[in-house]
Amino acid sequence: MFDDFLKLELSGEVISSLIVMGIIIILAIIVGIMARFQDPLKKPKGLLFLAELGVDFFDNFTKGMIGTKLSGFGGFIMAIAVYLFLSFIFGLTGLPSPMTNMAVPLSLGLLAFFGIHLVSLRFTKAKYFKRYIQPFPVFLPINMLSMWAPLLSLTLRLFGNALSGYVLMNIVYFALENLSEMIFGGLVSGGWGGIFIAPLIAPILHLYFDLFSAFIQTTIFISLTTIFIGQEIPDEDDALSSNIQLSREGGK
Amino acid sequence: MNILAAAIAIWGVIPSGAGEAWVCVHAIDGISRNPEAANTLRNNMILACALVETTAIYSLLVSILCIFLG
Numbered sequence: 293m294f295d296d297f298l299k300l301e302l303s304g305e306v307i308s309s310l311i312v313m314g315i316i317i318i319l320a321i322i323v324g325i326m327a328r329f330q331d332p333l334k335k336p337k338g339l340l341f342l343a344e345l346g347v348d349f350f351d352n353f354t355k356g357m358i359g360t361k362l363s364g365f366g367g368f369i370m371a372i373a374v375y376l377f378l379s380f381i382f383g384l385t386g387l388p389s390p391m392t393n394m395a396v397p398l399s400l401g402l403l404a405f406f407g408i409h410l411v412s413l414r415f416t417k418a419k420y421f422k423r424y425i426q427p428f429p430v431f432l433p434i435n436m437l438s439m440w441a442p443l444l445s446l447t448l449r450l451f452g453n454a455l456s457g458y459v460l461m462n463i464v465y466f467a468l469e470n471l472s473e474m475i476f477g478g479l480v481s482g483g484w485g486g487i488f489i490a491p492l493i494a495p496i497l498h499l500y501f502d503l504f505s506a507f508i509q510t511t512i513f514i515s516l517t518t519i520f521i522g523q524e525i526p527d528e529d530d531a532l533s534s535n536i537q538l539s540r541e542g543g544k
Numbered sequence: 545m546n547i548l549a550a551a552i553a554i555w556g557v558i559p560s561g562a563g564e565a566w567v568c569v570h571a572i573d574g575i576s577r578n579p580e581a582a583n584t585l586r587n588n589m590i591l592a593c594a595l596v597e598t599t600a601i602y603s604l605l606v607s608i609l610c611i612f613l614g
Binding site for chain 2: 445448449451452453456459508509511512
């Protein structure tokens with residue numbers, strides 16, 4: 293049994309994912325040590341400054357989207373965002389990007405999904421189960437199906453974006469290599485004729501398919517997650533204003 | 545047959561393109577009316593464009609899967 297455990301075969305994407313997690317853990321430890329020995333009266337600089345900017349941004353972001361009723365979501369959102377962005381651009385190193393394995397976006401989607409439903413369960417208590425039979429009990433199967441829509445859309449958005457970028461880049465590399473082989477094949481011997489055109493054109497495409505895509509998808513993922521979570525929290529101000537309106541109408 | 549399925553699946557990008565054009569038209573409309581809000585509008589436009597693009601990504605994903613796995 294132990295031998296089987298040692299012979300555990302992991303796919304390349306999972307290994308890249310583990311590398312990304314290792315990078316994040318090391319960064320977090322370094323920032324933690326720096327923050328511990330930092331004089332709070334002095335200005336932070338370097339890595340610590342960046343980390344403080346990030347923490348500040350994500351705290352304000354979640355406060356604006358979710359509201360002040362539920363605090364402490366900044367860390368959750370920041371962890372998701374950093375992991376998502378790093379694993380999206382990890383394809384630039386030449387190793388397989390973790391996002392091109394369905395399991396990685398699915399687990400991120402599951403995190404968001406459980407976040408949404410647990411927050412809803414916490415704030416609406418027993419009324420949570422009422423949403424599945426609204427407006428009539430006949431709608432139960434439809435509601436049960438539509439429950440999975442956010443999970444599917446979050447997962448497939450990430451997976452589709454990463455996979456389409458990966459496949460398109462592979463096609464472009466294949467085409468450029470053949471083109472270069474056709475032009476320079478006679479001049480350079482030994483099969484090295486295919487390396488001349490791709491380095492000139494591919495970086496621009498990488499800029500779009502990896503960096504821009506990663507940034508936009510990260511923004512969208514965290515925006516959607518916080519918006520979905522914020523939707524589940526009953527709005528106190530609305531209830532208050534409707535009460536005031538009711539009392540005014542009653543007064544008349 | 546796989547190629548035919550992929551070709552049919554990629555038709556899903558048409559409404560997505562129209563939707564993206566719609567987003568851009570309204571953003572530019574807003575910018576021309578209120579040039580001071582250009583920065584906010586541009587950021588929101590890029591975000592909305594990426595959201596609208598999702599359906600196109602779905603159909604691209606389906607057609608890629610049709611070609612390679614079908």
